[in-house]
Amino acid sequence: MYQLPNFRPTKAVIDLAAIKYNIEQLRKHLHSNIDIIAVVKANAYGHGDIQVANAALQAGASMLAVATPEEALHLREFIKNTPILILGASPVSFAPYAAQYNITLTVFSVDWLSEVAKQAKNFEKPLKLHIKIDSGMGRIGVRKQTELIALYNAIVANKRLIIDGIFTHFASADEENPKQFKEQLATFKALVASLPEKPRFVHAANTAASLIKDDVQFDAVRFGIAMYGLVPSPYVEKHLPFILKPALSLESELVHVKKIERGDTVSYGGNYVAVEEEWIGTMPIGYADGLVRGLAGQEVLIQGNRVPIVGRICMDQCMVKLPYNMVVGEKVILIGQQHQEMIKIEEWSERLHTIVYEIPCMLTSRITRIYK
Numbered sequence: 001m002y003q004l005p006n007f008r009p010t011k012a013v014i015d016l017a018a019i020k021y022n023i024e025q026l027r028k029h030l031h032s033n034i035d036i037i038a039v040v041k042a043n044a045y046g047h048g049d050i051q052v053a054n055a056a057l058q059a060g061a062s063m064l065a066v067a068t069p070e071e072a073l074h075l076r077e078f079i080k081n082t083p084i085l086i087l088g089a090s091p092v093s094f095a096p097y098a099a100q101y102n103i104t105l106t107v108f109s110v111d112w113l114s115e116v117a118k119q120a121k122n123f124e125k126p127l128k129l130h131i132k133i134d135s136g137m138g139r140i141g142v143r144k145q146t147e148l149i150a151l152y153n154a155i156v157a158n159k160r161l162i163i164d165g166i167f168t169h170f171a172s173a174d175e176e177n178p179k180q181f182k183e184q185l186a187t188f189k190a191l192v193a194s195l196p197e198k199p200r201f202v203h204a205a206n207t208a209a210s211l212i213k214d215d216v217q218f219d220a221v222r223f224g225i226a227m228y229g230l231v232p233s234p235y236v237e238k239h240l241p242f243i244l245k246p247a248l249s250l251e252s253e254l255v256h257v258k259k260i261e262r263g264d265t266v267s268y269g270g271n272y273v274a275v276e277e278e279w280i281g282t283m284p285i286g287y288a289d290g291l292v293r294g295l296a297g298q299e300v301l302i303q304g305n306r307v308p309i310v311g312r313i314c315m316d317q318c319m320v321k322l323p324y325n326m327v328v329g330e331k332v333i334l335i336g337q338q339h340q341e342m343i344k345i346e347e348w349s350e351r352l353h354t355i356v357y358e359i360p361c362m363l364t365s366r367i368t369r370i371y372k
């Protein structure tokens with residue numbers, strides 16, 4: 001099979017040097033012996049799991065984290081020896097595969113563990129586990145010391161199971177009010193201290209905590225959103241210890257340009273009506289690519305100008321109002337920098353009343369990812 005060229009001009013360009021830079025900056029910010037767990041779930045937040053994982057490992061990360069068995073197996077096909085942790089609740093039926101492929105699972109309940117322990121004698125290799133504490137997130141994990149000790153003892157009693165780590169997740173590390181964060185941290189510390197022996201990897205911090213909180217580094221931090229150069233929240237933005245470099249830009253081209261007359265309409269429903277003679281450009285990107293209809297009115301960059309999307313966004317195409325006649329093939333930046341202008345992911349997330357995390361995850365597989 002030969003690789004077809006990329007015909008469609010719509011693409012996401014991923015700057016792997018930016019990813020490495022963000023990790024190297026984190027490395028300098030952390031105490032020297034702290035491991036960095038690169039969070040590459042959801043196809044590395046839409047950036048491409050294998051490429052991002054390799055860049056992260058080159059820049060100093062030592063473990064990878066994903067959300068699902070499928071994500072872990074996909075990484076394992078390409079990345080052989082690095083530990084891979086599945087953060088979510090894996091089905092019990094996946095446990096033998098996890099053991100075989102050296103994938104670390106999260107233990108989040110006594111029931112789950114007893115089901116896994118029943119099969120463990122058939123595992124080809126020992127299964128590595130990280131115990132999840134629900135210190136207040138209310139998602140998965142054990143909440144009480146009695147449950148934790150029961151888990152611990154059951155794992156230690158089973159020769160095919162290994163306690164490799166223990167962790168928790170903060171619900172509000174990116175917010176100004178520290179109350180919940182402090183309570184979660186205290187709960188987690190007390191539970192970890194109640195264990196007969198400290199597991200190899202104690203970890204709690206996500207991006208927000210690892211950047212702006214003290215006393216949360218333990219043995220490792222789980223670094224997700226800021227690895228991609230995005231800031232978890234406006235509050236974290238105000239307290240960033242170093243500049244982040246966004247890794248993703250989104251580009252397309254004009255595939256058609258025309259002049260329309262006063263009164264002419266553009267796109268479905270005809271509710272965009274030209275008030276004068278206007279130049280309209282068409283781009284091959286639409287809601288099936290992740291340019292959701294809620295982004296109608298959003299600006300894009302062409303020749304360094306901010307140019308609005310006009311009319312409804314279609315499934316595969318959309319239209320922009322040009323300041324003057326332009327040629328077919330003219331480059332369009334939807335996210336990223338052109339000349340002095342910049343459209344940040346924050347601009348999209350604010351327009352859509354959501355968080356930056358959702359934006360790169362929205363870009364569908366139809367958008368080719370190009371790496372530089």
Ligand SMILES: *Cc1c(COP(=O)(O)O)cnc(C)c1O
Pocket residue numbers: 039041087169205206207208222223224225226232
């Ligand atoms: C997604 C996730 C992370 C990464 O969070 P960021 O805010 O992107 O750093 C860390 N830990 C857990 C358990 C997660 O699910």
